[in-house]
Amino acid sequence: EDQVTQSPEALRLQEGESSSLNCSYTVSGLRGLFWYRQDPGKGPEFLFTLYSAGEEKEKERLKATLTKKESFLHITAPKPEDSATYLCAVHRDSSASKIIFGSGTRLSIRP
Amino acid sequence: DGGITQSPKYLFRKEGQNVTLSCEQNLNHDAMYWYRQDPGQGLRLIYYSQIVNDFQKGDIAEGYSVSREKKESFPLTVTSAQKNPTAFYLCASSNPGASYNEQFFGPGTRLTVL
Numbered sequence: 001e002d003q004v005t006q007s008p009e010a011l012r013l014q015e016g017e018s019s020s021l022n023c024s025y026t027v028s029g030l031r032g033l034f035w036y037r038q039d040p041g042k043g044p045e046f047l048f049t050l051y052s053a054g055e056e057k058e059k060e061r062l063k064a065t066l067t068k069k070e071s072f073l074h075i076t077a078p079k080p081e082d083s084a085t086y087l088c089a090v091h092r093d094s095s096a097s098k099i100i101f102g103s104g105t106r107l108s109i110r111p
Numbered sequence: 112d113g114g115i116t117q118s119p120k121y122l123f124r125k126e127g128q129n130v131t132l133s134c135e136q137n138l139n140h141d142a143m144y145w146y147r148q149d150p151g152q153g154l155r156l157i158y159y160s161q162i163v164n165d166f167q168k169g170d171i172a173e174g175y176s177v178s179r180e181k182k183e184s185f186p187l188t189v190t191s192a193q194k195n196p197t198a199f200y201l202c203a204s205s206n207p208g209a210s211y212n213e214q215f216f217g218p219g220t221r222l223t224v225l
Contacts, residue, residue: 034214043218044201089214103151
């Protein structure tokens with residue numbers, strides 16, 4: 001069964017303390033992996049798309065990487081404004097409907 | 112500014128009532144989607160539409176209905192047949208014909224059953 005699992009469910013860091021969020025997936029025919037940021041009570045905001053193993057994308061303090069079985073979202077020297085839920089989603093074949101979302105990691109950065 | 116709008120932001124429904132959630136986009140995207148988000152769960156697909164006057168059921172379509180009469184609009188009706196409708200509803204759009212098929216989301220509607 002196709003599945004997307006994010007870990008940990010919640011992560012609390014001190015400001016400046018770097019860490020990584022994990023998204024592991026078991027899908028057939030991976031077409032792309034997406035990362036989103038979601039603030040409480042708001043819609044997800046698109047961050048990155050990764051298409052092939054070994055690919056990396058960066059945006060400010062965030063860097064996303066992809067292997068054949070998982071993706072990591074690395075957060076370097078985070079600030080309190082990076083606090084949010086980070087969602088991973090996998091596009092699994094050519095059909096527009098075949099996107100599976102993980103349940104997210106709630107990240108909290110203490111000043 | 113291009114984007115997706117959803118209204119209302121908050122909606123309260125009495126038992127037995129049908130309610131309609133609005134979703135409009137000016138991104139010129141062909142595809143539009145409705146998701147439901149419950150605490151601690153991933154987004155679950157309710158309905159999607161890849162072209163005007165056509166739509167398909169997602170994973171949890173029971174108790175919901177949609178229409179796609181215009182490219183820009185994809186309203187969702189939550190019917191009285193939906194037994195547990197309290198949730199956060201998200202509308203998204205994408206351009207499946209483009210090289211990248213990222214979905215872009217609206218701000219959401221929180222529906223509460225009284």
